[in-house]
Amino acid sequence: MTQKVGADDLRVPKHVEIVLFEQAEGADPDEVRAFFEAIKQKMNQNDTLLYRTVGQGEDGAWLCVNYWTNRRDMKALNAQAQSWKDEFAVMGMLVKPGGFRLTGYDTGL
Numbered sequence: 001m002t003q004k005v006g007a008d009d010l011r012v013p014k015h016v017e018i019v020l021f022e023q024a025e026g027a028d029p030d031e032v033r034a035f036f037e038a039i040k041q042k043m044n045q046n047d048t049l050l051y052r053t054v055g056q057g058e059d060g061a062w063l064c065v066n067y068w069t070n071r072r073d074m075k076a077l078n079a080q081a082q083s084w085k086d087e088f089a090v091m092g093m094l095v096k097p098g099g100f101r102l103t104g105y106d107t108g109l
Contacts, residue, residue, distance in 0.1 A: 013069070015071040018105075019102050020101040021096070048073040049068060050067045050068060051066075051067040074104070
């Protein structure tokens, strides 16, 4: 997964967040991918989100893995993202309501 390159090196994720969700009925998988790419670009305006992988499974299942500098900065950016009304309106059309499962892990690096 990662190699320790230095305790203060921001390229080493100190927190990993896993998000599982289901695509809304009738949503286009390409639009789901495009949405998460656009969100990633917006989140990349700072150094908090190091890397994101989004993958499509079977029957509308999706996985998103986010690698963060640390939990504190992740929480701060996620709180800021709550004000992104336009983005969340789009997400509401692409993702099943209430279908998100989110877990986070500190890497200990």
